[in-house]
Amino acid sequence: MSLAQQSGENRMALTGNEAVAYAMKQVNPDVVAAYPITPQTEIVQIFSSYVADGEVDTVFERVESEHSAMSAVVGAAAAGARSMTATSANGLALMWEILYIAASNRLPIVMPVVNRALSGPINIHCDHSDSMGARDSGWIQLYSENAQEAYDNTIQAIRIAEHADVELPVMVCQDGFIISHALDNLYGLDDETIRAFIGTRIPRYSLLDVENPATFGPLDLQDWYFEHKRQQAEGMKNALDVIPAVAKEFAELTGREYGFFEEYRADDADVVMVVLGSTAGTAKDVVDAMRADGHKGGILKLRVFRPLPAAQLVRALQGKKVAAIMDRAESFAASGGPVYKEIRSAIFDCEQAPMTSNYIYGLGGRDIRPEHIREVFNQNLSAAETGHIDTPVRYLGVRE
Amino acid sequence: MAEILEIRWHGRGGQGAKTAATFLAEAASSAGRFIQAFPEYGPERMGAPVASFNRISTEPIRIRSGVTDPEVVVVLDPTLMRTGNVTSGLKPDGIIIINSERDPADIREQLGIEGFQIFTVDANTISTEALGRRIPNTPMLGAVIRATGMLDYDAFMENMELELKKKFGGRPEIVNGNLEAIRRAYEEVQAE
Numbered sequence: 129m130s131l132a133q134q135s136g137e138n139r140m141a142l143t144g145n146e147a148v149a150y151a152m153k154q155v156n157p158d159v160v161a162a163y164p165i166t167p168q169t170e171i172v173q174i175f176s177s178y179v180a181d182g183e184v185d186t187v188f189e190r191v192e193s194e195h196s197a198m199s200a201v202v203g204a205a206a207a208g209a210r211s212m213t214a215t216s217a218n219g220l221a222l223m224w225e226i227l228y229i230a231a232s233n234r235l236p237i238v239m240p241v242v243n244r245a246l247s248g249p250i251n252i253h254c255d256h257s258d259s260m261g262a263r264d265s266g267w268i269q270l271y272s273e274n275a276q277e278a279y280d281n282t283i284q285a286i287r288i289a290e291h292a293d294v295e296l297p298v299m300v301c302q303d304g305f306i307i308s309h310a311l312d313n314l315y316g317l318d319d320e321t322i323r324a325f326i327g328t329r330i331p332r333y334s335l336l337d338v339e340n341p342a343t344f345g346p347l348d349l350q351d352w353y354f355e356h357k358r359q360q361a362e363g364m365k366n367a368l369d370v371i372p373a374v375a376k377e378f379a380e381l382t383g384r385e386y387g388f389f390e391e392y393r394a395d396d397a398d399v400v401m402v403v404l405g406s407t408a409g410t411a412k413d414v415v416d417a418m419r420a421d422g423h424k425g426g427i428l429k430l431r432v433f434r435p436l437p438a439a440q441l442v443r444a445l446q447g448k449k450v451a452a453i454m455d456r457a458e459s460f461a462a463s464g465g466p467v468y469k470e471i472r473s474a475i476f477d478c479e480q481a482p483m484t485s486n487y488i489y490g491l492g493g494r495d496i497r498p499e500h501i502r503e504v505f506n507q508n509l510s511a512a513e514t515g516h517i518d519t520p521v522r523y524l525g526v527r528e
Numbered sequence: 529m530a531e532i533l534e535i536r537w538h539g540r541g542g543q544g545a546k547t548a549a550t551f552l553a554e555a556a557s558s559a560g561r562f563i564q565a566f567p568e569y570g571p572e573r574m575g576a577p578v579a580s581f582n583r584i585s586t587e588p589i590r591i592r593s594g595v596t597d598p599e600v601v602v603v604l605d606p607t608l609m610r611t612g613n614v615t616s617g618l619k620p621d622g623i624i625i626i627n628s629e630r631d632p633a634d635i636r637e638q639l640g641i642e643g644f645q646i647f648t649v650d651a652n653t654i655s656t657e658a659l660g661r662r663i664p665n666t667p668m669l670g671a672v673i674r675a676t677g678m679l680d681y682d683a684f685m686e687n688m689e690l691e692l693k694k695k696f697g698g699r700p701e702i703v704n705g706n707l708e709a710i711r712r713a714y715e716e717v718q719a720e
Contacts, residue, residue: 141558303592305569309566310564310592311554312564313562406592409591410590410592495593
């Protein structure tokens with residue numbers, strides 16, 4: 129996404145953490161619950177100053193663990209409150225059990241996630257193993273290339289989560305340190321515009337609505353559990369319609385267009401790199417340099433990983449020679465990373481499916497450099513010529 | 529691709545290398561530039577060698593890799609010159625700006641530095657006199673503006689005043705002391 133500014137937007141210099149905390153301030157949620165310790169994020173620390181300074185109306189609950197933070201926002205969201213928290217790495221891991229409960233109760237919680245490695249060995253730097261591990265928890269997942277996208281995705285996530293056809297929680301992911309702690313330029317909307325865009329949450333059911341009592345989180349055995357899961361899957365499917373509709377309205381406000389993914393010089397590309405998050409920015413620079421030398425590389429930057437926009441991915445990738453699929457997480461399948469598996473599966477049946485290759489990279493914050501990206505393109509441009517991929521799954525930038 | 533100026537700051541934990549990179553980026557952003565500022569995160573200990581980085585351009589910046597081949601290196605603590613890695617990756621025509629009471633020729637001879645353009649400024653004395661404490665990071669900003677010519681000095685000082693007031697609004701002596709330190713370093717920095 130290029131930085132485009134609509135008149136009336138403020139140009140700012142903020143870190144990814146500051147940008148998302150600022151978005152949360154503008155959203156002014158009813159409840160934020162968080163556990164104030166590493167690996168919590170600066171997002172909640174900054175947001176807590178807004179609370180202390182009286183700049184938001186939010187009830188801010190300091191709880192005793194990340195598990196409790198998620199439990200508290202589950203309760204608040206069930207009561208009808210617009211509820212948020214933020215987390216990272218092992219903090220997300222400790223929320224695991226309640227992630228599923230939030231999603232299955234169809235609670236529209238929005239949670240910024242700062243993507244960082246899961247221990248062990250102990251590491252605090254960027255990779256996607258935290259949110260990739262949570263990919264089957266029933267949360268929508270949006271990934272951000274930079275602070276602007278983290279900010280914009282946070283605002284759009286409120287609308288997506290609360291949409292009557294969806295009613296699912298959303299993780300808004302940004303790369304730890306690379307985005308979260310780096311000062312970056314972005315444009316921000318004013319509070320009134322954001323509040324008009326997100327409106328007020330009108331819950332379908334509320335714990336506090338004593339006139340219309342409903343049961344929340346009951347025992348749900350062989351007779352109905354399956355139906356509820358089926359409905360939950362339908363909500364995720366509906367998100368495929370709602371996400372672009374919200375993006376369209378957002379583009380009218382800002383001029384910044386968001387799809388399920390961004391295609392960069394992919395139209396006539398022989399090799400398309402599929403990549404999430406900040407690495408897409410570096411890869412765009414590499415593609416420009418390659419194009420200047422006459423090599424046809426392109427990028428497909430995946431913004432929405434849950435739900436997976438399978439039909440759209442087929443349309444984007446069919447007819448290409450190779451899709452080089454990047455994973456910043458190891459799923460220990462001994463046969464490739466999670467993004468690779470999903471994309472490969474999505475395009476398996478399409479006519480003229482590209483060959484696919486997988487690169488696991490950047491674990492624990494290992495720097496991903498333009499020359500690494502170029503190496504990926506070079507290997508796959510050769511494969512495009514020979515029609516053969518020798519080693520489908522490789523590790524990029526690791527000492528062997 | 530846009531030309532991107534890359535800067536690496538070397539300091540010791542507590543000297544404000546991260547804050548200096550942030551101030552520079554904020555001032556450059558206010559001047560309409562596109563910026564990045566980020567520190568190197570490792571074990572954080574007072575006095576341990578630390579680094580932080582800037583990218584500054586007239587166009588949006590997309591690259592997110594670490595800075596390995598900067599055009600400019602700033603050294604907040606002269607004792608770091610002896611560790612031997614401050615010039616690592618520095619472009620052959622790059623510049624190195626050192627907080628030191630010695631002049632550039634002296635530093636070049638004593639440390640046997642070949643190539644690069646060396647600047648020095650006595651930021652410790654300047655900050656001690658202007659702020660009553662050894663905080664070399666803000667005066668080094670003045671030296672960077674002078675040595676690189678990357679931003680208009682008057683516009684930079686206006687932006688610094690705004691940023692300092694945001695951070696130290698209730699303490700005008702800190703705002704004014706920092707501005708005085710930056711101005712002196714801008715004037716006193718020595719070229720070869």
